[in-house]
Amino acid sequence: MTMDIQSVLIPTIIIHPGMYVRDVFTECGKLNIHALPYYNEKGKLSGRLTLKNIMKFSCLPEHMIELAHLLGNQMSCIENAEAKAQEIICNPVEPYVRELSETISAKEPLIKALAMMEKNETSYIFVVDEEGEYKGLVTIQGIARVMSSLGKICPMNSSI
Amino acid sequence: MDTHTSSVIFGWDPLWVSSIVFIITYAMVVTEKINRSIIALLGAGLMISLGILNQETAINGIDFNTLGLLTGMMVIVAISRRSGVFQFVAVWSAKKVNASPWGILFMLSLVTALFSALLDNVTTVLLIAPVTLLITGELKVHPYPFLFAEIFASNIGGTATLIGDPPNIMIGSAVNLSFNDFLWNLAPITLLIFPITMLIIYFIWGRHMHAGDEDKQRIMLFNEKQAITDPRLLKQSLLVIFLVTLGFLFAHQLHLEPATIAMMGAALLLLLTSINSGAEEQSEHVHKSFAEVEWITIFFFIGLFIIVHGIEHAGLLDILAKEVLAFTGGDLTLTAMAIIWASAIFSAIVDNIPFVATMIPIIESMSSTFGGQAQLMPLWWSLALGACLGGNGSLVGASANLIVAGFAERAGYRIHFLKFMLMAFPLMLLSILIASIYVYLRYL
Numbered sequence: 239m240t241m242d243i244q245s246v247l248i249p250t251i252i253i254h255p256g257m258y259v260r261d262v263f264t265e266c267g268k269l270n271i272h273a274l275p276y277y278n279e280k281g282k283l284s285g286r287l288t289l290k291n292i293m294k295f296s297c298l299p300e301h302m303i304e305l306a307h308l309l310g311n312q313m314s315c316i317e318n319a320e321a322k323a324q325e326i327i328c329n330p331v332e333p334y335v336r337e338l339s340e341t342i343s344a345k346e347p348l349i350k351a352l353a354m355m356e357k358n359e360t361s362y363i364f365v366v367d368e369e370g371e372y373k374g375l376v377t378i379q380g381i382a383r384v385m386s387s388l389g390k391i392c393p394m395n396s397s398i
Numbered sequence: 399m400d401t402h403t404s405s406v407i408f409g410w411d412p413l414w415v416s417s418i419v420f421i422i423t424y425a426m427v428v429t430e431k432i433n434r435s436i437i438a439l440l441g442a443g444l445m446i447s448l449g450i451l452n453q454e455t456a457i458n459g460i461d462f463n464t465l466g467l468l469t470g471m472m473v474i475v476a477i478s479r480r481s482g483v484f485q486f487v488a489v490w491s492a493k494k495v496n497a498s499p500w501g502i503l504f505m506l507s508l509v510t511a512l513f514s515a516l517l518d519n520v521t522t523v524l525l526i527a528p529v530t531l532l533i534t535g536e537l538k539v540h541p542y543p544f545l546f547a548e549i550f551a552s553n554i555g556g557t558a559t560l561i562g563d564p565p566n567i568m569i570g571s572a573v574n575l576s577f578n579d580f581l582w583n584l585a586p587i588t589l590l591i592f593p594i595t596m597l598i599i600y601f602i603w604g605r606h607m608h609a610g611d612e613d614k615q616r617i618m619l620f621n622e623k624q625a626i627t628d629p630r631l632l633k634q635s636l637l638v639i640f641l642v643t644l645g646f647l648f649a650h651q652l653h654l655e656p657a658t659i660a661m662m663g664a665a666l667l668l669l670l671t672s673i674n675s676g677a678e679e680q681s682e683h684v685h686k687s688f689a690e691v692e693w694i695t696i697f698f699f700i701g702l703f704i705i706v707h708g709i710e711h712a713g714l715l716d717i718l719a720k721e722v723l724a725f726t727g728g729d730l731t732l733t734a735m736a737i738i739w740a741s742a743i744f745s746a747i748v749d750n751i752p753f754v755a756t757m758i759p760i761i762e763s764m765s766s767t768f769g770g771q772a773q774l775m776p777l778w779w780s781l782a783l784g785a786c787l788g789g790n791g792s793l794v795g796a797s798a799n800l801i802v803a804g805f806a807e808r809a810g811y812r813i814h815f816l817k818f819m820l821m822a823f824p825l826m827l828l829s830i831l832i833a834s835i836y837v838y839l840r841y842l
Binding site for chain 2: 299300301302304305307308310312313314
């Protein structure tokens, strides 16, 4: 098995203006990924939508994050959790679009993708072609999956 | 050599040049378009590069006692806050009053005032405001009166001690006033202003506050012990805060300056929290603690001290002092009243730090008029009371106010500038009236 970007590339849908949070959640949940690319009205790759960002800004006021360890089952905010969730998934994506993070070309080595993820403190990176068009994304989980499927047999672990 | 001022700068009198640099710096700080530390450092650089000061003289103008005290306390607070002690006390106090809304408002304000006096008011509100939003959310009451009261409590509490508010640190350092001097002279009046303020808040909002039994029960179910994230760190922090407070109280007997005590406290807490860690972990911990120092404030102070030293050197502050004395006719009572009211109104509108930095040398230069440094004490207390309490006058009057407003806005409760000022400014004026009477009766 080859260890290059192509081998771990995950093709995804692209998010456009007018789409909903539900579209992001559905695709991310299906592919087990954390982010999707956003193309603006001019059809240009201009941003990204991340699950973390959507969750943070739609579900978690700053003071709750600050006091995370104090939150418990008695909280009134969990009473209408389902209704709140229904409201969030029908929100348009635009307010949640973040700036585009660094991208990588499909021809670059995989180790560079890993290094860039580490540098940017993310677990994914968008892959683009020579024209800057989005091709898919590489995730740290995807790389781990490919590594774990390599043929080498490990020595027996006595503790198992 | 301590003096170096070019006699002419590009054909201009250095007095004019330094005044222009000073006024532009002030104006830029007020407009808040560019970060204040950048403006102050640029202004300081101009004072040197235009020949108003040389580098040696400029460095002599920096008050390292103020910087050391601020930095040391910032490190102590940065480490202590990780233990969760502030949130523990806030939740514990809310439960002590059986989650009654007015009781909680009073207790959170009291806690804010106490912590603001012993640590600093910015960190205090940074930690109390989230608890307030959480509790008022659960009680289903509007957080505005709570946050309003906490803003006032933080500035009143900060007024009470040497370390509570930057103006006091600057005045204490410049005049060599101890922690006990502030405690003895300013704390008594804050003990009167705080309950009066709370009484007014009660009549405006407190008596109308109600919460359902079920909502109160939610508060009672909070487990304040969960706020303590690191019990060992909590003990270490409390020990160091106790020792530092003791140090401040006995600074005179120990022959130590406040900056030394704060810096030693910071070093001790760093040591205690680094023991049993490897070299890399220690470096990371120390780096993280130092990174939490508000460097913007520290560099703002450095630049400001140099700029003020520049105009002092060029003679502007002497001229201003003479103008103030001409206005008050050299009468001590009138001068004290002018200082307390002017500094309160000024501090309500713009940052009180540049104002106090400018006023310190002005007041110092009045000593010959009033018969020595000892006779200036009413003026120092007037400046401290005016500058600290004046911060309550508007949303931009103090950093703590802006932090509370920021938290509220991000939680969906915008505090409007004018709405706040309509209530806060008269309340601030009332506190200044009480402080003026106190200064008059006690010192004049």
